[in-house]
Amino acid sequence: VDWYFFDAAGPGTVTISIYVSATTRDYDWTLTNSSGSTLRTQATSANPETGTFALTAAGRYYVRVQRYRGTGAYELSVNIPDGSGRPARPADLRVWVTGNPADAGRKPVNGPGVL
Numbered sequence: 001v002d003w004y005f006f007d008a009a010g011p012g013t014v015t016i017s018i019y020v021s022a023t024t025r026d027y028d029w030t031l032t033n034s035s036g037s038t039l040r041t042q043a044t045s046a047n048p049e050t051g052t053f054a055l056t057a058a059g060r061y062y063v064r065v066q067r068y069r070g071t072g073a074y075e076l077s078v079n080i081p082d083g084s085g086r087p088a089r090p091a092d093l094r095v096w097v098t099g100n101p102a103d104a105g106r107k108p109v110n111g112p113g114v115l
Helices: 101-105
Strands: 002-008 012-019 026-033 038-042 049-055 059-069 072-079 095-097
Touching: 002 012, 002 072, 012 026, 012 038, 012 059, 026 049, 038 049, 059 072
Parallel strands: none
Antiparallel strands: 002 059, 012 049, 012 072, 026 038, 026 059, 072 095
């Protein structure tokens, strides 16, 4: 399980997408607010695994990426509302994750990755 966060400057639509290059891999994502409440989960066999959510307020939001099947690299894309003051995403950003479904209970406590 990998955690990332972003700070939204205000209301707007966030679009989250995970792409994997191998059909033997499947990753899902969950969007939560700073209280840990689930706002949206995308858990299908689609590739990319894409969905949107309408943020109603400024604040810190977390994206949890969880392996459903396989291991290996994935590409995570998070487009957040304009004016959120985020830096541009590096063109070759990739993350390698290994683990097992038992990791699913972790919460963002110390050191989630910033988006």
